Amino acid sequence: MSLINSRILSRLAHRRVVRHWAALARDAGTTGLHRLRQQRTMARELRAQLDALIHDADNRLALPLLGNTAFRKPHGSDWSWRPELWRGPLPVPGMSSVPNGKMLGDEVTLFHDCHFSELTLRQLRNQRESDLAPYGLRLDVFRFDGSFLxxxxxxxxxxxxxxxxxxLIRMDTIVEMEKPLEIFARLNIRHGPNTEQLVRELPLHESEIMVEFDLAYSRLNEKRIDKAWIDLIFEGPEMNQVTIRDLTFSRRPRAEL
Structure with missing residues:
Protein backbone atom coordinates (compact mmCIF):
# COMPACT_ATOMS: atom_id res chain seq x y z
CA MET A 1 0.00 0.00 0.00
CA SER A 2 2.87 2.38 0.84
CA LEU A 3 4.41 1.75 -2.61
CA ILE A 4 1.12 2.74 -4.30
CA ASN A 5 0.91 5.88 -2.15
CA SER A 6 4.50 6.76 -3.01
CA ARG A 7 3.79 6.45 -6.74
CA ILE A 8 0.67 8.62 -6.43
CA LEU A 9 2.59 11.30 -4.50
CA SER A 10 5.40 11.16 -7.07
CA ARG A 11 2.96 11.74 -9.95
CA LEU A 12 1.30 14.62 -8.08
CA ALA A 13 4.67 16.22 -7.37
CA HIS A 14 5.66 15.86 -11.01
CA ARG A 15 2.45 17.57 -12.15
CA ARG A 16 3.04 20.45 -9.73
CA VAL A 17 6.60 20.92 -11.03
CA VAL A 18 5.40 20.87 -14.65
CA ARG A 19 2.66 23.42 -13.88
CA HIS A 20 5.19 25.60 -12.03
CA TRP A 21 7.64 25.77 -14.93
CA ALA A 22 4.85 26.13 -17.48
CA ALA A 23 3.62 29.22 -15.58
CA LEU A 24 7.14 30.68 -15.44
CA ALA A 25 7.54 30.12 -19.19
CA ARG A 26 4.23 31.88 -19.90
CA ASP A 27 5.23 34.89 -17.77
CA ALA A 28 8.82 35.13 -19.02
CA GLY A 29 7.90 38.03 -21.32
CA THR A 30 6.86 40.25 -18.41
CA THR A 31 8.99 38.96 -15.50
CA GLY A 32 11.48 41.42 -14.01
CA LEU A 33 15.02 41.01 -15.34
CA HIS A 34 16.57 40.20 -11.96
CA ARG A 35 13.99 37.49 -11.29
CA LEU A 36 14.19 36.25 -14.88
CA ARG A 37 17.96 35.86 -14.56
CA GLN A 38 17.48 33.69 -11.46
CA GLN A 39 14.87 31.58 -13.21
CA ARG A 40 17.15 31.09 -16.21
CA THR A 41 19.94 29.79 -13.94
CA MET A 42 17.55 27.41 -12.23
CA ALA A 43 16.16 26.23 -15.56
CA ARG A 44 19.66 25.54 -16.91
CA GLU A 45 20.53 23.49 -13.82
CA LEU A 46 17.32 21.52 -14.20
CA ARG A 47 17.87 21.02 -17.94
CA ALA A 48 21.37 19.61 -17.33
CA GLN A 49 19.94 16.90 -15.07
CA LEU A 50 17.05 16.18 -17.44
CA ASP A 51 19.40 15.92 -20.43
CA ALA A 52 21.61 13.45 -18.53
CA LEU A 53 18.59 11.32 -17.61
CA ILE A 54 17.21 11.39 -21.17
CA HIS A 55 20.61 10.46 -22.61
CA ASP A 56 21.03 7.42 -20.37
CA ALA A 57 17.38 6.40 -20.81
CA ASP A 58 17.63 6.59 -24.61
CA ASN A 59 20.78 4.47 -24.61
CA ARG A 60 19.34 1.80 -22.33
CA LEU A 61 15.90 1.66 -23.93
CA ALA A 62 17.45 1.35 -27.40
CA LEU A 63 19.28 -1.85 -26.40
CA PRO A 64 17.75 -5.26 -27.14
CA LEU A 65 15.66 -6.48 -24.19
CA LEU A 66 17.31 -8.84 -21.72
CA GLY A 67 16.02 -12.38 -21.98
CA ASN A 68 14.64 -11.80 -25.47
CA THR A 69 13.79 -15.10 -27.15
CA ALA A 70 12.08 -13.61 -30.21
CA PHE A 71 13.60 -14.23 -33.62
CA ARG A 72 12.46 -15.06 -37.13
CA LYS A 73 11.92 -18.77 -37.66
CA PRO A 74 10.50 -20.90 -40.50
CA HIS A 75 6.78 -21.55 -40.66
CA GLY A 76 5.86 -24.83 -39.02
CA SER A 77 8.71 -24.85 -36.53
CA ASP A 78 7.94 -27.07 -33.53
CA TRP A 79 10.96 -25.99 -31.45
CA SER A 80 13.16 -22.88 -31.31
CA TRP A 81 15.89 -21.67 -28.99
CA ARG A 82 18.47 -18.95 -28.35
CA PRO A 83 21.29 -20.06 -25.99
CA GLU A 84 21.65 -18.32 -22.62
CA LEU A 85 24.88 -16.54 -23.57
CA TRP A 86 22.99 -14.52 -26.18
CA ARG A 87 19.93 -13.94 -23.94
CA GLY A 88 21.23 -12.51 -20.67
CA PRO A 89 24.30 -11.59 -18.62
CA LEU A 90 26.59 -14.37 -17.42
CA PRO A 91 28.07 -14.40 -13.89
CA VAL A 92 31.55 -14.54 -15.47
CA PRO A 93 31.38 -12.47 -18.69
CA GLY A 94 34.78 -13.40 -20.09
CA MET A 95 38.18 -15.02 -19.74
CA SER A 96 41.65 -14.85 -21.25
CA SER A 97 44.26 -17.52 -22.04
CA VAL A 98 41.29 -19.88 -22.29
CA PRO A 99 42.33 -23.48 -21.60
CA ASN A 100 41.01 -26.39 -23.63
CA GLY A 101 37.53 -27.50 -22.58
CA LYS A 102 36.72 -24.33 -20.64
CA MET A 103 33.04 -23.35 -20.45
CA LEU A 104 31.60 -19.85 -20.65
CA GLY A 105 28.21 -20.15 -19.00
CA ASP A 106 26.47 -23.53 -18.91
CA GLU A 107 26.07 -24.22 -22.63
CA VAL A 108 29.18 -22.98 -24.51
CA THR A 109 32.63 -24.65 -24.39
CA LEU A 110 35.85 -23.77 -26.23
CA PHE A 111 38.03 -26.62 -27.48
CA HIS A 112 41.54 -26.36 -28.95
CA ASP A 113 44.91 -28.12 -28.86
CA CYS A 114 47.20 -25.10 -28.45
CA HIS A 115 50.35 -25.61 -26.39
CA PHE A 116 50.08 -22.00 -25.24
CA SER A 117 46.65 -20.37 -25.31
CA GLU A 118 46.43 -16.84 -26.66
CA LEU A 119 42.66 -16.97 -26.88
CA THR A 120 40.08 -14.78 -25.17
CA LEU A 121 36.30 -15.18 -24.90
CA ARG A 122 34.05 -12.34 -23.85
CA GLN A 123 30.33 -11.76 -23.67
CA LEU A 124 29.42 -8.26 -24.88
CA ARG A 125 26.23 -6.18 -24.90
CA ASN A 126 24.72 -5.73 -28.36
CA GLN A 127 23.90 -2.09 -29.06
CA ARG A 128 22.92 -2.03 -32.70
CA GLU A 129 19.33 -1.22 -33.62
CA SER A 130 19.21 -4.28 -35.86
CA ASP A 131 20.14 -6.72 -33.09
CA LEU A 132 17.45 -8.86 -31.48
CA ALA A 133 19.82 -10.72 -29.18
CA PRO A 134 20.71 -8.71 -26.05
CA TYR A 135 24.26 -10.11 -25.95
CA GLY A 136 26.92 -11.39 -28.30
CA LEU A 137 30.14 -13.41 -28.01
CA ARG A 138 33.59 -12.17 -29.03
CA LEU A 139 36.48 -14.55 -29.68
CA ASP A 140 39.97 -13.03 -30.00
CA VAL A 141 42.71 -15.21 -31.42
CA PHE A 142 46.30 -13.99 -31.34
CA ARG A 143 49.16 -16.44 -31.96
CA PHE A 144 47.68 -19.86 -32.71
CA ASP A 145 49.91 -22.93 -32.55
CA GLY A 146 47.18 -25.56 -32.56
CA SER A 147 45.57 -27.65 -35.28
CA PHE A 148 41.90 -27.05 -34.39
CA LEU A 149 39.65 -24.51 -32.69
CA LEU A 168 15.24 -30.27 -40.40
CA ILE A 169 17.36 -28.47 -37.80
CA ARG A 170 18.19 -24.90 -38.73
CA MET A 171 20.89 -22.63 -37.34
CA ASP A 172 20.89 -18.86 -37.93
CA THR A 173 23.70 -16.57 -36.87
CA ILE A 174 25.16 -13.08 -37.27
CA VAL A 175 28.96 -13.13 -37.52
CA GLU A 176 31.50 -10.31 -37.79
CA MET A 177 35.21 -10.88 -38.52
CA GLU A 178 38.32 -8.73 -38.73
CA LYS A 179 39.49 -10.73 -41.73
CA PRO A 180 37.97 -13.57 -43.75
CA LEU A 181 38.06 -17.14 -42.48
CA GLU A 182 36.06 -20.32 -42.90
CA ILE A 183 33.59 -21.48 -40.25
CA PHE A 184 31.92 -24.89 -40.33
CA ALA A 185 28.93 -26.01 -38.27
CA ARG A 186 28.76 -29.67 -37.29
CA LEU A 187 25.62 -31.14 -35.76
CA ASN A 188 26.31 -34.09 -33.46
CA ILE A 189 23.50 -36.34 -32.22
CA ARG A 190 24.39 -39.21 -29.89
CA HIS A 191 22.09 -42.22 -30.02
CA GLY A 192 23.20 -45.16 -27.95
CA PRO A 193 26.90 -45.92 -28.61
CA ASN A 194 26.88 -44.05 -31.93
CA THR A 195 27.03 -40.36 -32.86
CA GLU A 196 25.62 -39.00 -36.10
CA GLN A 197 27.47 -36.00 -37.56
CA LEU A 198 26.28 -33.61 -40.27
CA VAL A 199 28.59 -30.80 -41.43
CA ARG A 200 27.75 -27.56 -43.22
CA GLU A 201 29.94 -24.58 -44.12
CA LEU A 202 28.54 -21.22 -43.04
CA PRO A 203 27.81 -18.95 -46.05
CA LEU A 204 29.66 -15.97 -44.56
CA HIS A 205 29.52 -14.06 -47.86
CA GLU A 206 25.71 -13.97 -47.80
CA SER A 207 23.53 -11.42 -46.00
CA GLU A 208 21.62 -14.21 -44.22
CA ILE A 209 23.96 -16.69 -42.55
CA MET A 210 21.92 -19.86 -42.17
CA VAL A 211 22.50 -23.60 -42.47
CA GLU A 212 20.07 -26.53 -42.26
CA PHE A 213 20.74 -30.12 -41.25
CA ASP A 214 18.43 -32.68 -42.88
CA LEU A 215 18.22 -35.70 -40.62
CA ALA A 216 16.84 -37.81 -43.47
CA TYR A 217 20.46 -38.22 -44.60
CA SER A 218 21.52 -39.65 -41.24
CA ARG A 219 21.32 -43.14 -39.74
CA LEU A 220 19.67 -41.81 -36.61
CA ASN A 221 18.09 -44.24 -34.18
CA GLU A 222 15.15 -42.13 -33.04
CA LYS A 223 14.48 -44.26 -29.96
CA ARG A 224 17.96 -43.93 -28.47
CA ILE A 225 18.72 -40.20 -28.78
CA ASP A 226 20.22 -38.86 -25.54
CA LYS A 227 22.40 -35.83 -26.42
CA ALA A 228 23.00 -33.27 -29.19
CA TRP A 229 25.44 -30.43 -29.69
CA ILE A 230 26.76 -28.08 -32.36
CA ASP A 231 30.45 -27.55 -33.13
CA LEU A 232 31.43 -24.23 -34.69
CA ILE A 233 34.82 -25.00 -36.26
CA PHE A 234 37.14 -22.11 -37.16
CA GLU A 235 39.66 -22.68 -39.95
CA GLY A 236 42.78 -20.48 -39.94
CA PRO A 237 41.77 -18.32 -36.97
CA GLU A 238 45.16 -16.82 -36.12
CA MET A 239 45.30 -13.03 -35.53
CA ASN A 240 41.57 -12.57 -35.93
CA GLN A 241 38.60 -11.33 -33.97
CA VAL A 242 35.26 -13.07 -34.47
CA THR A 243 32.05 -11.66 -32.99
CA ILE A 244 28.93 -13.80 -32.99
CA ARG A 245 26.13 -11.26 -32.52
CA ASP A 246 23.37 -13.82 -32.44
CA LEU A 247 22.94 -17.58 -32.56
CA THR A 248 19.53 -19.25 -32.82
CA PHE A 249 18.18 -22.69 -33.60
CA SER A 250 14.85 -24.02 -34.80
CA ARG A 251 13.38 -27.34 -35.86
CA ARG A 252 10.61 -28.22 -38.27
CA PRO A 253 9.33 -31.36 -39.97
CA ARG A 254 10.15 -31.68 -43.65
CA ALA A 255 7.22 -31.20 -46.01
CA GLU A 256 5.70 -34.49 -47.10
CA LEU A 257 6.14 -35.29 -50.79
Missing amino acids: SLVVDLPQGALDGLQKKH
Whole structure:
Protein backbone atom coordinates (compact mmCIF):
# COMPACT_ATOMS: atom_id res chain seq x y z
CA MET A 1 0.00 0.00 0.00
CA SER A 2 2.87 2.38 0.84
CA LEU A 3 4.41 1.75 -2.61
CA ILE A 4 1.12 2.74 -4.30
CA ASN A 5 0.91 5.88 -2.15
CA SER A 6 4.50 6.76 -3.01
CA ARG A 7 3.79 6.45 -6.74
CA ILE A 8 0.67 8.62 -6.43
CA LEU A 9 2.59 11.30 -4.50
CA SER A 10 5.40 11.16 -7.07
CA ARG A 11 2.96 11.74 -9.95
CA LEU A 12 1.30 14.62 -8.08
CA ALA A 13 4.67 16.22 -7.37
CA HIS A 14 5.66 15.86 -11.01
CA ARG A 15 2.45 17.57 -12.15
CA ARG A 16 3.04 20.45 -9.73
CA VAL A 17 6.60 20.92 -11.03
CA VAL A 18 5.40 20.87 -14.65
CA ARG A 19 2.66 23.42 -13.88
CA HIS A 20 5.19 25.60 -12.03
CA TRP A 21 7.64 25.77 -14.93
CA ALA A 22 4.85 26.13 -17.48
CA ALA A 23 3.62 29.22 -15.58
CA LEU A 24 7.14 30.68 -15.44
CA ALA A 25 7.54 30.12 -19.19
CA ARG A 26 4.23 31.88 -19.90
CA ASP A 27 5.23 34.89 -17.77
CA ALA A 28 8.82 35.13 -19.02
CA GLY A 29 7.90 38.03 -21.32
CA THR A 30 6.86 40.25 -18.41
CA THR A 31 8.99 38.96 -15.50
CA GLY A 32 11.48 41.42 -14.01
CA LEU A 33 15.02 41.01 -15.34
CA HIS A 34 16.57 40.20 -11.96
CA ARG A 35 13.99 37.49 -11.29
CA LEU A 36 14.19 36.25 -14.88
CA ARG A 37 17.96 35.86 -14.56
CA GLN A 38 17.48 33.69 -11.46
CA GLN A 39 14.87 31.58 -13.21
CA ARG A 40 17.15 31.09 -16.21
CA THR A 41 19.94 29.79 -13.94
CA MET A 42 17.55 27.41 -12.23
CA ALA A 43 16.16 26.23 -15.56
CA ARG A 44 19.66 25.54 -16.91
CA GLU A 45 20.53 23.49 -13.82
CA LEU A 46 17.32 21.52 -14.20
CA ARG A 47 17.87 21.02 -17.94
CA ALA A 48 21.37 19.61 -17.33
CA GLN A 49 19.94 16.90 -15.07
CA LEU A 50 17.05 16.18 -17.44
CA ASP A 51 19.40 15.92 -20.43
CA ALA A 52 21.61 13.45 -18.53
CA LEU A 53 18.59 11.32 -17.61
CA ILE A 54 17.21 11.39 -21.17
CA HIS A 55 20.61 10.46 -22.61
CA ASP A 56 21.03 7.42 -20.37
CA ALA A 57 17.38 6.40 -20.81
CA ASP A 58 17.63 6.59 -24.61
CA ASN A 59 20.78 4.47 -24.61
CA ARG A 60 19.34 1.80 -22.33
CA LEU A 61 15.90 1.66 -23.93
CA ALA A 62 17.45 1.35 -27.40
CA LEU A 63 19.28 -1.85 -26.40
CA PRO A 64 17.75 -5.26 -27.14
CA LEU A 65 15.66 -6.48 -24.19
CA LEU A 66 17.31 -8.84 -21.72
CA GLY A 67 16.02 -12.38 -21.98
CA ASN A 68 14.64 -11.80 -25.47
CA THR A 69 13.79 -15.10 -27.15
CA ALA A 70 12.08 -13.61 -30.21
CA PHE A 71 13.60 -14.23 -33.62
CA ARG A 72 12.46 -15.06 -37.13
CA LYS A 73 11.92 -18.77 -37.66
CA PRO A 74 10.50 -20.90 -40.50
CA HIS A 75 6.78 -21.55 -40.66
CA GLY A 76 5.86 -24.83 -39.02
CA SER A 77 8.71 -24.85 -36.53
CA ASP A 78 7.94 -27.07 -33.53
CA TRP A 79 10.96 -25.99 -31.45
CA SER A 80 13.16 -22.88 -31.31
CA TRP A 81 15.89 -21.67 -28.99
CA ARG A 82 18.47 -18.95 -28.35
CA PRO A 83 21.29 -20.06 -25.99
CA GLU A 84 21.65 -18.32 -22.62
CA LEU A 85 24.88 -16.54 -23.57
CA TRP A 86 22.99 -14.52 -26.18
CA ARG A 87 19.93 -13.94 -23.94
CA GLY A 88 21.23 -12.51 -20.67
CA PRO A 89 24.30 -11.59 -18.62
CA LEU A 90 26.59 -14.37 -17.42
CA PRO A 91 28.07 -14.40 -13.89
CA VAL A 92 31.55 -14.54 -15.47
CA PRO A 93 31.38 -12.47 -18.69
CA GLY A 94 34.78 -13.40 -20.09
CA MET A 95 38.18 -15.02 -19.74
CA SER A 96 41.65 -14.85 -21.25
CA SER A 97 44.26 -17.52 -22.04
CA VAL A 98 41.29 -19.88 -22.29
CA PRO A 99 42.33 -23.48 -21.60
CA ASN A 100 41.01 -26.39 -23.63
CA GLY A 101 37.53 -27.50 -22.58
CA LYS A 102 36.72 -24.33 -20.64
CA MET A 103 33.04 -23.35 -20.45
CA LEU A 104 31.60 -19.85 -20.65
CA GLY A 105 28.21 -20.15 -19.00
CA ASP A 106 26.47 -23.53 -18.91
CA GLU A 107 26.07 -24.22 -22.63
CA VAL A 108 29.18 -22.98 -24.51
CA THR A 109 32.63 -24.65 -24.39
CA LEU A 110 35.85 -23.77 -26.23
CA PHE A 111 38.03 -26.62 -27.48
CA HIS A 112 41.54 -26.36 -28.95
CA ASP A 113 44.91 -28.12 -28.86
CA CYS A 114 47.20 -25.10 -28.45
CA HIS A 115 50.35 -25.61 -26.39
CA PHE A 116 50.08 -22.00 -25.24
CA SER A 117 46.65 -20.37 -25.31
CA GLU A 118 46.43 -16.84 -26.66
CA LEU A 119 42.66 -16.97 -26.88
CA THR A 120 40.08 -14.78 -25.17
CA LEU A 121 36.30 -15.18 -24.90
CA ARG A 122 34.05 -12.34 -23.85
CA GLN A 123 30.33 -11.76 -23.67
CA LEU A 124 29.42 -8.26 -24.88
CA ARG A 125 26.23 -6.18 -24.90
CA ASN A 126 24.72 -5.73 -28.36
CA GLN A 127 23.90 -2.09 -29.06
CA ARG A 128 22.92 -2.03 -32.70
CA GLU A 129 19.33 -1.22 -33.62
CA SER A 130 19.21 -4.28 -35.86
CA ASP A 131 20.14 -6.72 -33.09
CA LEU A 132 17.45 -8.86 -31.48
CA ALA A 133 19.82 -10.72 -29.18
CA PRO A 134 20.71 -8.71 -26.05
CA TYR A 135 24.26 -10.11 -25.95
CA GLY A 136 26.92 -11.39 -28.30
CA LEU A 137 30.14 -13.41 -28.01
CA ARG A 138 33.59 -12.17 -29.03
CA LEU A 139 36.48 -14.55 -29.68
CA ASP A 140 39.97 -13.03 -30.00
CA VAL A 141 42.71 -15.21 -31.42
CA PHE A 142 46.30 -13.99 -31.34
CA ARG A 143 49.16 -16.44 -31.96
CA PHE A 144 47.68 -19.86 -32.71
CA ASP A 145 49.91 -22.93 -32.55
CA GLY A 146 47.18 -25.56 -32.56
CA SER A 147 45.57 -27.65 -35.28
CA PHE A 148 41.90 -27.05 -34.39
CA LEU A 149 39.65 -24.51 -32.69
CA SER A 150 35.95 -25.08 -32.07
CA LEU A 151 33.14 -23.59 -30.04
CA VAL A 152 30.64 -26.17 -28.82
CA VAL A 153 27.03 -25.29 -27.99
CA ASP A 154 25.08 -27.96 -26.12
CA LEU A 155 21.49 -28.25 -27.33
CA PRO A 156 18.77 -28.50 -24.65
CA GLN A 157 16.45 -31.42 -24.02
CA GLY A 158 13.69 -29.61 -25.91
CA ALA A 159 15.63 -30.13 -29.14
CA LEU A 160 15.59 -33.90 -28.57
CA ASP A 161 12.00 -34.39 -27.47
CA GLY A 162 10.13 -35.93 -30.39
CA LEU A 163 13.15 -35.60 -32.72
CA GLN A 164 12.78 -37.76 -35.84
CA LYS A 165 14.58 -38.34 -39.13
CA LYS A 166 11.90 -36.27 -40.88
CA HIS A 167 13.13 -33.13 -39.08
CA LEU A 168 15.24 -30.27 -40.40
CA ILE A 169 17.36 -28.47 -37.80
CA ARG A 170 18.19 -24.90 -38.73
CA MET A 171 20.89 -22.63 -37.34
CA ASP A 172 20.89 -18.86 -37.93
CA THR A 173 23.70 -16.57 -36.87
CA ILE A 174 25.16 -13.08 -37.27
CA VAL A 175 28.96 -13.13 -37.52
CA GLU A 176 31.50 -10.31 -37.79
CA MET A 177 35.21 -10.88 -38.52
CA GLU A 178 38.32 -8.73 -38.73
CA LYS A 179 39.49 -10.73 -41.73
CA PRO A 180 37.97 -13.57 -43.75
CA LEU A 181 38.06 -17.14 -42.48
CA GLU A 182 36.06 -20.32 -42.90
CA ILE A 183 33.59 -21.48 -40.25
CA PHE A 184 31.92 -24.89 -40.33
CA ALA A 185 28.93 -26.01 -38.27
CA ARG A 186 28.76 -29.67 -37.29
CA LEU A 187 25.62 -31.14 -35.76
CA ASN A 188 26.31 -34.09 -33.46
CA ILE A 189 23.50 -36.34 -32.22
CA ARG A 190 24.39 -39.21 -29.89
CA HIS A 191 22.09 -42.22 -30.02
CA GLY A 192 23.20 -45.16 -27.95
CA PRO A 193 26.90 -45.92 -28.61
CA ASN A 194 26.88 -44.05 -31.93
CA THR A 195 27.03 -40.36 -32.86
CA GLU A 196 25.62 -39.00 -36.10
CA GLN A 197 27.47 -36.00 -37.56
CA LEU A 198 26.28 -33.61 -40.27
CA VAL A 199 28.59 -30.80 -41.43
CA ARG A 200 27.75 -27.56 -43.22
CA GLU A 201 29.94 -24.58 -44.12
CA LEU A 202 28.54 -21.22 -43.04
CA PRO A 203 27.81 -18.95 -46.05
CA LEU A 204 29.66 -15.97 -44.56
CA HIS A 205 29.52 -14.06 -47.86
CA GLU A 206 25.71 -13.97 -47.80
CA SER A 207 23.53 -11.42 -46.00
CA GLU A 208 21.62 -14.21 -44.22
CA ILE A 209 23.96 -16.69 -42.55
CA MET A 210 21.92 -19.86 -42.17
CA VAL A 211 22.50 -23.60 -42.47
CA GLU A 212 20.07 -26.53 -42.26
CA PHE A 213 20.74 -30.12 -41.25
CA ASP A 214 18.43 -32.68 -42.88
CA LEU A 215 18.22 -35.70 -40.62
CA ALA A 216 16.84 -37.81 -43.47
CA TYR A 217 20.46 -38.22 -44.60
CA SER A 218 21.52 -39.65 -41.24
CA ARG A 219 21.32 -43.14 -39.74
CA LEU A 220 19.67 -41.81 -36.61
CA ASN A 221 18.09 -44.24 -34.18
CA GLU A 222 15.15 -42.13 -33.04
CA LYS A 223 14.48 -44.26 -29.96
CA ARG A 224 17.96 -43.93 -28.47
CA ILE A 225 18.72 -40.20 -28.78
CA ASP A 226 20.22 -38.86 -25.54
CA LYS A 227 22.40 -35.83 -26.42
CA ALA A 228 23.00 -33.27 -29.19
CA TRP A 229 25.44 -30.43 -29.69
CA ILE A 230 26.76 -28.08 -32.36
CA ASP A 231 30.45 -27.55 -33.13
CA LEU A 232 31.43 -24.23 -34.69
CA ILE A 233 34.82 -25.00 -36.26
CA PHE A 234 37.14 -22.11 -37.16
CA GLU A 235 39.66 -22.68 -39.95
CA GLY A 236 42.78 -20.48 -39.94
CA PRO A 237 41.77 -18.32 -36.97
CA GLU A 238 45.16 -16.82 -36.12
CA MET A 239 45.30 -13.03 -35.53
CA ASN A 240 41.57 -12.57 -35.93
CA GLN A 241 38.60 -11.33 -33.97
CA VAL A 242 35.26 -13.07 -34.47
CA THR A 243 32.05 -11.66 -32.99
CA ILE A 244 28.93 -13.80 -32.99
CA ARG A 245 26.13 -11.26 -32.52
CA ASP A 246 23.37 -13.82 -32.44
CA LEU A 247 22.94 -17.58 -32.56
CA THR A 248 19.53 -19.25 -32.82
CA PHE A 249 18.18 -22.69 -33.60
CA SER A 250 14.85 -24.02 -34.80
CA ARG A 251 13.38 -27.34 -35.86
CA ARG A 252 10.61 -28.22 -38.27
CA PRO A 253 9.33 -31.36 -39.97
CA ARG A 254 10.15 -31.68 -43.65
CA ALA A 255 7.22 -31.20 -46.01
CA GLU A 256 5.70 -34.49 -47.10
CA LEU A 257 6.14 -35.29 -50.79
